[in-house]
Amino acid sequence: TQLLEQSPQFLSIQEGENLTVYCNSSSVFSSLQWYRQEPGEGPVLLVTVVTGGEVKKLKRLTFQFGDARKDSSLHITAAQPGDTGLYLCAGALAYNTDKLIFGTGTRLQVFP
Amino acid sequence: NAGVTQTPKFQVLKTGQSMTLQCAQDMNHEYMSWYRQDPGMGLRLIHYSVGAGITDQGEVPNGYNVSRSTTEDFPLRLLSAAPSQTSVYFCASKLAGLNTGELFFGEGSRLTVL
Numbered sequence: 001t002q003l004l005e006q007s008p009q010f011l012s013i014q015e016g017e018n019l020t021v022y023c024n025s026s027s028v029f030s031s032l033q034w035y036r037q038e039p040g041e042g043p044v045l046l047v048t049v050v051t052g053g054e055v056k057k058l059k060r061l062t063f064q065f066g067d068a069r070k071d072s073s074l075h076i077t078a079a080q081p082g083d084t085g086l087y088l089c090a091g092a093l094a095y096n097t098d099k100l101i102f103g104t105g106t107r108l109q110v111f112p
Numbered sequence: 113n114a115g116v117t118q119t120p121k122f123q124v125l126k127t128g129q130s131m132t133l134q135c136a137q138d139m140n141h142e143y144m145s146w147y148r149q150d151p152g153m154g155l156r157l158i159h160y161s162v163g164a165g166i167t168d169q170g171e172v173p174n175g176y177n178v179s180r181s182t183t184e185d186f187p188l189r190l191l192s193a194a195p196s197q198t199s200v201y202f203c204a205s206k207l208a209g210l211n212t213g214e215l216f217f218g219e220g221s222r223l224t225v226l
Contacts, residue, residue, distance in 0.1 A: 003171075009152060031211045042116075042202055042217025043155070050212055088154055090215070097211035098143060098162050099170065102155035 003027055004091055004103035012109045013079055021074045021106045023089035030094045032065055032072045035102075037086040069094070079110045114138050118203050118218035125193045125225045133188040133221050135203030141216070142208035144186035145170070146178065148199040149220075155202065161186055162208045193225045 007022045023032070031050040035043035047056050049065035049072065056063045060083075062075040072089055089103040119134045137144065145160035147170075157170030161180040175197060177189040186205075190197060201221045206213040 004154075006154070033212075033215075035215075040219070042204070042219055043215075044217075045214045048212045048214075090155075092211035098160065098168075098208065099157065100145070100160075100215060101157060101171065102147065104152065105154040 003093075003101045004089055006087075006089060006103040006106045008106060009104065010107050010109075012111070015080055015110055015112050016078050017110075019076050019079060019108070021087055021108075023072045023074075023091075023103050025070050025091065027091070028069050028094040029091035030069070030097050031092045032069070033090045033092075033100075034063055034072070034074055035088045035090060037088060043086075043088055076108075079108075081110045081112050084108060084110050116203055116205055116216050116218040118201075118221050120221060121219065122222050123224070125190075125223065127194060127225060129193050130189070130191050131193065131223075132190075133201055133203075133223070135186045135188065135218060136184050137186075137203075137205040137216070138184065139205060139216065140183060141205035142183065143213070144180065144203065144205045145215075146176070146186070146188045147202045147204065148172065148197075149202060150199050158188065158201075190223075193223075195225045197223065198225045199223060 034046045037043040052067045052069045054065045060077045087106045116137045146158040147155040159178040161167045203218045204215045
């Protein structure tokens with residue numbers, strides 16, 4: 001089993017719909033990041049959250065870090081085809097911040 | 113601006129063969145790491161380094177060796193390749209000691225072991 005589990009694994013929706021991706025763990029993280037990856041490329045950072053309960057907004061994307069710093073969510077409002085990609089959460093463990101652990105990934109497809 | 117450069121991009125090996133995946137970065141990052149990506153499993157950390165001469169194991173280190181003789185380079189060695197090592201490998205770097213630092217990735221190396 002992996003330290004960071006994401007759900008759902010796959011998401012296929014129509015343009016304009018809202019969605020939420022979850023990232024859960026039993027471990028505590030000092031910070032949590034969300035990356036997006038497109039085919040044939042490496043992941044690219046979207047956001048970093050560091051404080052329990054923190055909420056960050058990036059245009060139509062809203063990121064939340066759980067109060068206990070064990071989980072996070074990514075909410076997309078009015079999804080667009082350009083949001084299509086693989087979304088990955090990544091956490092820096094509280095007891096070893098140099099070890100950045102990635103989640104299992106959520107593959108999102110948004111149809112026009 | 114090169115960033116993180118991985119070579120080769122594609123490689124086919126036979127079981128038991130050895131090879132080295134090269135990784136170089138020009139951003140003067142102390143932290144470098146190797147991940148493998150398999151369907152449904154996201155990215156799994158193989159080995160990482162926080163500076164020249166320092167390496168440590170990640171989540172799935174078995175079958176892989178690393179060394180860090182310079183800040184710029186962090187090669188990943190497969191001493192005796194197995195079909196289970198078929199995967200896409202990513203090298204990534206960032207500033208060390210900063211748990212909020214952005215991880216910069218190479219474009220990946222697709223390895224097939226027959």
